[in-house]
Amino acid sequence: MLIFSAACDVPSRYSPDFTTPWKHSPDPSCHSTLQPYIVKHSPGKGLGAFASRHLEPGDIILQEAPVMRIRPPPFQDGIGYPMKEMGASIREAFESLPKEGQDEVLSLHAYTTAAETASPDVDELVPIYRSNAYTIDKEIALFPKIARINHSCRPNTSYVWIARLNKQVVYATRRIEEGEELSVTYIPLLRNRQDRQKRLDQYGFKCSCEVCAAEEDELIASDRRREEIRQVFNNLEPHLSLEPAESTAARKIAHAMAVESARLVKLVEEEGLSDYYDRAYRIAAICHARTEQWEPAALWAHQSYQLRMMADSQSHETKEMEVLTERFLTKWEQLRSQSKP
Numbered sequence: 001m002l003i004f005s006a007a008c009d010v011p012s013r014y015s016p017d018f019t020t021p022w023k024h025s026p027d028p029s030c031h032s033t034l035q036p037y038i039v040k041h042s043p044g045k046g047l048g049a050f051a052s053r054h055l056e057p058g059d060i061i062l063q064e065a066p067v068m069r070i071r072p073p074p075f076q077d078g079i080g081y082p083m084k085e086m087g088a089s090i091r092e093a094f095e096s097l098p099k100e101g102q103d104e105v106l107s108l109h110a111y112t113t114a115a116e117t118a119s120p121d122v123d124e125l126v127p128i129y130r131s132n133a134y135t136i137d138k139e140i141a142l143f144p145k146i147a148r149i150n151h152s153c154r155p156n157t158s159y160v161w162i163a164r165l166n167k168q169v170v171y172a173t174r175r176i177e178e179g180e181e182l183s184v185t186y187i188p189l190l191r192n193r194q195d196r197q198k199r200l201d202q203y204g205f206k207c208s209c210e211v212c213a214a215e216e217d218e219l220i221a222s223d224r225r226r227e228e229i230r231q232v233f234n235n236l237e238p239h240l241s242l243e244p245a246e247s248t249a250a251r252k253i254a255h256a257m258a259v260e261s262a263r264l265v266k267l268v269e270e271e272g273l274s275d276y277y278d279r280a281y282r283i284a285a286i287c288h289a290r291t292e293q294w295e296p297a298a299l300w301a302h303q304s305y306q307l308r309m310m311a312d313s314q315s316h317e318t319k320e321m322e323v324l325t326e327r328f329l330t331k332w333e334q335l336r337s338q339s340k341p
């Protein structure tokens with residue numbers, strides 16, 4: 001069993017900067033023997049990462065710099081990345097690692113596809129990379145510790161790449177009990193189970209998470225919700241605006257969008273897709289602001305802001321929601337003071 005240390009010297013979600021360790025631990029129960037996760041066998045999944053203590057949403061589980069990063073050759077429709085060229089870049093980055101780094105990379109899980117097995121000139125590093133790497137900006141990077149986290153279609157953690165820190169940060173998005181397995185998603189989640197399974201084929205497993213293993217009627221409801229969520233995102237996001245709706249027709253559309261955005265929040269929450277909460281709250285905030293419903297606009301903006309704070313307190317996205325929250329709160333306060341006798 002491997003035990004990684006990462007707990008007490010990592011700042012909690014309220015730290016102004018992930019690089020600034022807390023002088024005094026925010027959690028008195030957090031001492032050196034209580035690290036946030038351990039790596040151990042996960043039945044049917046190889047190794048996995050498990051919470052070694054209770055975690056709250058926003059708690060940082062680990063932050064890791066990439067051991068390797070490569071810029072992939074252009075993606076070819078219907079083919080994917082040309083493996084031969086990928087292999088050369090991966091090999092080059094690998095050769096520049098010290099011995100321990102190379103050993104760590106070679107110890108990672110590798111799922112070898114039939115095509116890779118059949119092709120003698122595919123470098124052994126390619127399946128390792130494909131099974132474990134994450135996309136960051138325009139590159140593909142390997143984080144050996146994060147690579148131990150298994151997939152779920154309703155994950156309990158999320159991750160964010162923070163370029164200014166050169167680190168990928170993994171944080172809890174739900175309450176996680178001690179002993180519970182940590183999970184992330186490897187794929188976009190707004191697809192039905194069949195499509196998700198197809199996307200997961202490249203990792204060589206059939207997902208049996210709580211969503212995929214649910215009873216038939218629950219599964220149908222989940223597939224329907226995910227499809228609807230995707231459609232509503234697609235319908236609303238391109239038309240978001242804070243410009244006042246002047247004409248009667250524009251006001252009618254704005255009201256319909258506000259109603260639809262509240263439905264979106266409900267669907268995302270019902271489906272427990274915490275990776276998408278922040279996006280849904282932002283849409284609901286903006287749609288309600290457009291119809292001058294300042295109370296829900298301010299509350300949703302604040303919820304989106306809090307989630308963005310968890311991911312990265314200094315990102316442009318967090319700043320955007322901070323500004324919007326203040327603006328909508330001011331409007332709500334003005335409204336309340338006007339209505340006072």
Ligand SMILES: C[S@@+](CC[C@H](N)C(=O)[O-])C[C@H]1O[C@@H](n2cnc3c(N)ncnc32)[C@H](O)[C@@H]1O
Nearest residue numbers: 045046047109111132147148149150151203205
């Ligand atoms: C990034 S690695 C995760 C860590 C890996 N389990 C290990 O032993 O190092 C991805 C591989 O883990 C396994 N895996 C991840 N999530 C899984 C799941 N939900 N069910 C079964 N296997 C899973 C698959 O073999 C997949 O190719």
